[in-house]
Amino acid sequence: MSDSVIIIPTYNEIENIEKMTRKVMSLDKDYHVLYVDDSSPDGTADAIRLLQEEFSGKIHLEVRKGKLGLGTAYIHGFKWAIEKKYDFIFEMDCDFSHDPDDLIRLYDACVDGADVSIGSRYCKGGKVSNWPLKRVLMSYFASVYVRMILWVGIKDTTAGFKCYRRKVLEKINLDGITFKGYAFQICMKYAAKKHGYKITEVPITFIDREFGQSKMNTGIFKEAFFGVWKMRKMDL
Numbered sequence: 148m149s150d151s152v153i154i155i156p157t158y159n160e161i162e163n164i165e166k167m168t169r170k171v172m173s174l175d176k177d178y179h180v181l182y183v184d185d186s187s188p189d190g191t192a193d194a195i196r197l198l199q200e201e202f203s204g205k206i207h208l209e210v211r212k213g214k215l216g217l218g219t220a221y222i223h224g225f226k227w228a229i230e231k232k233y234d235f236i237f238e239m240d241c242d243f244s245h246d247p248d249d250l251i252r253l254y255d256a257c258v259d260g261a262d263v264s265i266g267s268r269y270c271k272g273g274k275v276s277n278w279p280l281k282r283v284l285m286s287y288f289a290s291v292y293v294r295m296i297l298w299v300g301i302k303d304t305t306a307g308f309k310c311y312r313r314k315v316l317e318k319i320n321l322d323g324i325t326f327k328g329y330a331f332q333i334c335m336k337y338a339a340k341k342h343g344y345k346i347t348e349v350p351i352t353f354i355d356r357e358f359g360q361s362k363m364n365t366g367i368f369k370e371a372f373f374g375v376w377k378m379r380k381m382d383l
Contacts, residue, residue, distance in 0.1 A: 149205070151254060152179045153237040154224035156217055160241045161189040168198045168206060170247045178237075178250065181207040181227060183220040217307075218331030222324065225316045236316060238309045245308040249351050253310040262315050262344035263302065263336070266308030272350030273303065289371065293333055296375045302348055305329045305371070315344050319328050323382050330374035338383035 157164065163371065164182075170176055171344060178219050186194045192210050198332055199206045209223060221238060228236045235257055239245045256264035267273045269290060286305065293304040318336045326334055 148180045149177045150233060151235040151237065152174070152181055152207075152228050152231070152233040153239050153250065154181050154183065154221060154228065155197075155239055155241050156220035156224070157182050157184045157187060157191050157241050158214055159187045159189045160191050161187070161194055163241050163243065164191055164194045165198065167241050167243065167247070168195075168202070171250075172202055174206065174247065174250065176251055176254065177205075178205065179233070181209065181224050182241075183209045183211065183224050185211050185214045185220065186321075195325050216327030218324065221331065221335075225321055229313060229316055232313070234313055236311045236313060238307055238311075240307060244354055246318040246354070249308070249349070250310075252349050252351075253308070256347045256349050257310050257312055260345065261347035262312050263330045263339050264310045265303060265306050265336070265346065265348045266351040266353075267303040267306055267348035268353045269302040270348040270350050273348075274350075274352040276352055276354045278353075278355050287289050289329070292372075293375055293379065296377060297333070297337050299337055301336055301340075301346060305332050307332050308351065308353075309335075311339075315339050315342070318342050320343075320383055322353065326365060326370060326374055329371040330378075333371060333375060334378050334381070334383070337378050341383055 171180055182195050192208060195208045199208065209227060225236065235254055245266060253264040253266060268275050269287060290302060290304040324331060324334050
């Protein structure tokens with residue numbers, strides 16, 4: 148059995164699902180993948196079931212009833228991965244904005260001593276490709292804002308490409324985290340920091356999706372903007 152599982156939430160990712168699966172399965176390291184699908188109407192779950200037949204025991208699927216949000220999908224996946232006793236538990240998007248080739252660098256960072264490794268756009272060497280300047284600035288200054296409020300000392304506070312050691316997720320009060328979007332990503336890093344875990348940022352190049360639609364909306368942004376104040380009082 149692999150020591151690593153990659154949790155990938157999906158909603159209408161039919162254009163990316165096969166390419167992503169085959170790419171991860173082609174890597175030199177043996178990774179398992181858990182897809183958490185929110186009943187995608189485009190047939191994403193059915194495509195995953197076909198891939199399960201080809202990659203038996205390596206591709207897993209959890210289907211939830213309705214579109215319940217990114218944060219709750221990851222919480223669902225974390226609990227599943229903890230129960231299955233994976234040592235290294237990853238977060239990654241399905242749209243290739245996170246390069247699967249960087250998975251081994253996140254893994255190596257944790258093997259070398261980090262408790263959480265972050266694929267970072269804003270640490271030295273990190274980059275963002277083909278994003279409009281307005282969105283780059285909004286994302287960058289959002290991280291500056293979070294650092295000012297929470298004092299986490301992390302350059303890319305909203306990053307969603309990460310590797311955790313299992314002990315980190317076992318320690319964090321997952322049921323106490325109810326955020327769904329960027330606020331969820333911020334809160335997980337803040338919780339790990341509060342518990343004294345070592346966090347390492349690994350420079351990556353973030354590439355905007357080519358296929359499918361972005362899940363970003365105004366509600367997600369507002370949740371993060373106001374949510375950082377709530378985090379300081381939460382039982383994490």
